[in-house]
Amino acid sequence: MQNQGLGAWIHKRRMKSAAKTAIISTAGEMSYGAFAERVDRLANALADRGIAQGDRVAYLGENHPAFLETFFACGTLGAIFVPLNTRLAPPEVQFALQDSGSSILIHARTLEPLAVRGSSLLGITHRIVVEDGPAGNGNGGSAGNATEAGGQGTAVELLEEVIGSGSEERRDVAVSLDDPAMILYTSGTTGRPKGALLTHGNMTWNSINVLVDFDMASTDVALMIAPMFHVASLGMGVLPALLKGATVVLEPKFEPGRTLMLIEKYKATSISGVPTTYQLLCEHPDWDKTDISSLNKLTCGGSAVPMRVLEAYEARGLSFTNGYGMTETAPGATTLAAEKSRPKAGSAGLPHFFTDIRIADPMGDVLPAREVGEVQISGPNVIREYWNRPDATVESYADGVWFKSGDMGYVDEDGFLFISDRLKDMxxxxxxxxxxxxxxxxxxxxxxxxxxxxxxxxxxxxxxxxxxxxxxxxxxxxxxxxxxxxxxxxxxxxxxxxxxxxxxxxxxxxxxxxxxxxxxxxxxx
Missing domain, CATH: 3.30.300.30 (ANL, C-terminal domain)
Incomplete structure (x- = not known):
């Protein structure tokens, strides 16, 4: 097999566990075998529409099987996947599409007005619509009317018709771990957004880190309540689960009561989120009457879990695995094991197995324990560059190896990381x-x-x-x-x-x- 990247994963999963349920969503259940067939068909259909190795395909939508079908179809072709935040304004969508040079935009029907406004006059050759719900408010037109809805020269099609047009033949394009897999745009709180260029190796090594440090099993049921267009949900939850052959439950939006219902219905074993997510769950009226005994992995990022929230979960026999990372680390950098949640309260944990961290002063000198400096990260999960931004790439590395996170923190005598704050928030x-x-x-x-x-x-x-x-x-x-x-x-x-x-x-x-x-x-x- 020439494809050594992410595009080979679902094909290999089909060989090992074709009948196993891969994805559960509002669209129903899908086995690994059915998933692989749809990925192959979509890959061939995209190739028929001009997508080749290195080309960019953008996706705008909430959690849906089509997101993952597009992701793995791009990996099959050696194309680059560009997921877009659904909360962006039209000019921000336009910037990401133009900066990445995407030629195809696949988007949810419910986001059609945003997709149309954001992609107008950009040279998008095809706009492919995912039927995820009712049509938008009419500002974007409808599939099938290329001139009105897509702009001059843009073909507008439905995803199901596109997949149906593709051959079942499996392509085997030469893709290495060093090849680019995805461009993720940072929030751009200062200046224009930067596209973090994640390779197949970045995502693969991050998934291996998760499997090593979180003990994920093929019998797990991972409930994904955070959006996959953020790398935390995709990198720490979905991809490791699919690599292991587990089942992923995709939920388009987080709603506490519905999340509790889904945990009980599907016997979910793992969920991930930020402290606010967990707070809203334990404060919901259904918290005490919902069977959550299947849960055994709660991962949290963004900040430390407040003590009262920690205690609410401990009262139900649950504890958290906290963590720290960012888009540029695909995203895992450190993890705090559940058994350390109290002894090392407030810590972001130890580096992932194949990742290293250090604390450095402005001169680049490594600081001893307990001294606050910038957190710097190195490992095969760390990006090498930003898309079309050599200036930002040079500025972001110390000694050409250590990624400068922009976060301030320190390590204690045992090597556990404590985040003080963002450098810009200090x-x-x-x-x-x-x-x-x-x-x-x-x-x-x-x-x-x-x-x-x-x-x-x-x-x-x-x-x-x-x-x-x-x-x-x-x-x-x-x-x-x-x-x-x-x-x-x-x-x-x-x-x-x-x-x-x-x-x-x-x-x-x-x-x-x-x-x-x-x-x-x-x-x-």
Whole structure:
């Protein structure tokens, strides 16, 4: 077999476990055999439409089997998959399509208006529609009307018809682990987004890290409630499960009550999310009456799990595997084993098996234990470059090997990593460094607080001072003074927010992370 990359996975799975259920979704259940046939048909259909090795195919949609069919079809051809965040505005979709040079856009019917506006006048040759629900509001036209819906020269087709037109023959294109597999665009909170170019090797080694450190089995049922267009869901959940021959349950959007129902219905063994995900689950009215005894792997990223949430799951015999990573590490960098969740509370854990980390100062010198510096990462799961951004590539590496994460942190005497904060989020007040994550964790000790974010605001005397923006749990009450009094004595006085803003909701990304750039715009004055 010439294809040594991701495109070979589903073919090999068909040989080993054709009858096993690969995917469960709102569209029904699909075996590995049926999945492989659809991937082969789609790969051939894309080739018939001009896609060859190195070409880019974009996908815009929520969790759906078509996402994975497109992903593996691209891998089969040696083409590059470009997943797009469904929350992007039309100009942002347009930028990603234009920057990547994608020639085909496959998208959900429900997102047709966004797909049409985002792809207009970009040289998209084909727009392929996935029937995931009712048609959009009409702003985007409908499949079959190429001129109106796709723009001049764009053919518009339905995915099922495209797959039906493709041959069942399996292609075997020479693809190595070093070849590019996917372009994932970073959030672009500063400047224009960068396309992280992940290779087949990056995704493969990350999956191996997961299998080594998380003990995934072929009997697992992985419930995916986070969007696959984020690398955490795809890299830490879906791909390792499919590599192992497990079953993946795809849910288009996270809804706590429905998630609990799905855990019980399909006897899910693993779920992954951010602390907010787990908080919403354990605070849902159905929490106590839902059978979740099948769960044995809870993975969490983004930030440390608040103690009260940890205790709610421990009361049901469950504990978390926390972790740290980013798009550029495909995404795993470190993991905190469940048995260490209390002894090493607040830690992001140890490096994954085939990954290394170090803490360095601005001069690039490695720092000893307990000293805060930049977290730098090396390993076969780390990208080598950004798409069409040699400047950003050079700036992002130390010694040409260590990826500069932009996160501040330290390791303890046992090698466990503790994240202080994003380098760009660090607050410098009167010459003192304040790491918002540290302050936020102490605020979240208050039972009444559901979420918290700390930002720096201008101050004539100190340059900038911390301000907390918090939300309150339903049925609870808390004042700004309550929060400041709680922090007094627990943190140095300069770290205590000089002001507290109580709001109904915090702006978040699709993966649940708080958008601090938005908070600074709204609450910095």
């Amino acid at each position: 607050i410098i007040s009167g010459g003192e460094n304040i790491y918002p994550a540290e302050v936020e964790q102490v605020i979240l000790e208050l039972e009444a607080v559901s979420s918290a974010a700390v930002i720096g605001v201008p101050d004539e005397k100190w340059g900038e001072v911390p301000r907390a923006v918090v939300t309150v749990r339903e049925g609870f009450a808390v004042t700004a003074e309550d929060i400041q009094q709680h922090l007094d004595g627990r943190l140095a006085r300069y770290k205590i927010p000089k002001s507290v803003v109580i709001v109904e909701d915090l702006p978040r990304t699709a993966s649940g992370k708080i958008r601090k750039a938005d908070l600074r715009k709204e609450y910095s004055n």
